Amino acid sequence: MKFAIALFAPPHAPSSRRALRFAEAVLAGGHQIVRLFFYQDAVHIASSLPVSAQDELDLPAAWRSFVTEHNLDGVVCIAAALRRGVLNGEEAQRYARASHNLEAPWELSGLGQLHEAAQDADRLICFGGD
Amino acid sequence: MAKSLLLICRRSPWSGPGAREALDIALAGGAFDLPISLLFLDDGVFQLQPRQQPAAIQQKDLTANLQALPLFGVEALYVARTDLDRRGLSAEHLTLPVTPLEDAALAALLNQHDLVITL
Numbered sequence: 339m340k341f342a343i344a345l346f347a348p349p350h351a352p353s354s355r356r357a358l359r360f361a362e363a364v365l366a367g368g369h370q371i372v373r374l375f376f377y378q379d380a381v382h383i384a385s386s387l388p389v390s391a392q393d394e395l396d397l398p399a400a401w402r403s404f405v406t407e408h409n410l411d412g413v414v415c416i417a418a419a420l421r422r423g424v425l426n427g428e429e430a431q432r433y434a435r436a437s438h439n440l441e442a443p444w445e446l447s448g449l450g451q452l453h454e455a456a457q458d459a460d461r462l463i464c465f466g467g468d
Numbered sequence: 469m470a471k472s473l474l475l476i477c478r479r480s481p482w483s484g485p486g487a488r489e490a491l492d493i494a495l496a497g498g499a500f501d502l503p504i505s506l507l508f509l510d511d512g513v514f515q516l517q518p519r520q521q522p523a524a525i526q527q528k529d530l531t532a533n534l535q536a537l538p539l540f541g542v543e544a545l546y547v548a549r550t551d552l553d554r555r556g557l558s559a560e561h562l563t564l565p566v567t568p569l570e571d572a573a574l575a576a577l578l579n580q581h582d583l584v585i586t587l
Contacts, residue, residue, distance in 0.1 A: 346587065378489055378587070418489060449496035456583050457471055457502070467586040468478040468486075468510075 339369045342459035344452060345380035347466025349397045354383055357465035358401055365408060373411040373455035376444075380466060381419040384412070384444040405443045413455075416446040471582035472503040477512035478586060481530045482522065487515055490587035491533045498540030505544035506537070507577060508566065513551045516562040531563050548574060 341364050347353045364371055376384055383398050390396040405412040419440065420429060426446055430438035440446065456462040475494050479486040497504040508516055515530060522529050537545065549568040552559055559568040569577060578584060 344585070377493075378486060417492070418485075421485060449493055450500060452493065453473075453497050453500055453502055456473065462583050462585075464585055 339461065340372050340459045341369060342372050342375070342452075342455035342462045344375045344377060344456075344462065344464045345383065345466055346378040346464065348379040349383045349388060351379075351466055353466035354380065354397055355395065358397065358404060360463065360465070361404065371408075371410055372459045373413055373451065374405065375452045375455060376412070376414045377418050377449075377452065378415075378466075379422070381414050381422050381424045384414045384419070385424050385439045386441055387439045402443065410443070411455075412444050413447050413451045414440065414444050415452070416448055419446055470502050472505065472580070473497060473583040473585065474505045474507060474578060474581035476507045476509050476584065476586040477515060478510040480511040480514040481520065482525060482527055483511070486587060487512070488528075488530060488533060490585075491530070491537075493585060493587070494542050495533070495536060495540050498537070498542040501541060503544075504542045505546065505577070505581065506542060507569075507574070508545075508547040508551075509574075510548075510551055511555075513547055513555060513557060516547060516564055516566060517557060518561060518563045534564055537564070546577060 343357060343361055345354060345357050361371060383401050385398060388398050424440050425435055425438045426440040427438045475490060477490045481487045494504050494506055545564055545566040546569050547566040550571055
């Protein structure tokens, strides 16, 4: 089965950890993830700047490894990300910001990617909505 | 055939960017000609209240985004009547032509759609 997964809550929200465990289970079960879409406060998951204590789960890092290892399509909503200070090099340059905090495997794109994934997939699973 | 999406808006208009960002999902879907419906639920019904003065708190008027919905082909607009009643709002005086639904009809609305996003 093809899954599209959308995340809406910040990295420290329980739903963001559950989303990762769900995504792992999807692949372990032999299913496919057509796209991960990070919207609203979930854009912070894609930031390379959060620092966790050594004995605590570093969720942004765990997501980054998971997406990289499985070569998944990890899309971060560009409007939501810019608003919250999550920028890649290109956007930092465009808006004359001194630094950036979004790197591969993450990709900035628009809400059309959420709709496209939801249409493509057999199931859209959302984490962290109200 | 395109899958239908029901977007459930539960956030009050000035509680942060959430309300506007939920509407943006609807507008983006409308731009792709996808079948989108909106349900205003819980504090989300406050988005429909007329004569708001967001400039007083340095916010942009959400009404303009709401009124763009029909222009983007998003015309299936619903509101939970119980939530209007609880907040002292009247279905007759809202900024958009929304269909008020009783609680029993909400479950049917969810069942009618292929996809649901709640924000």
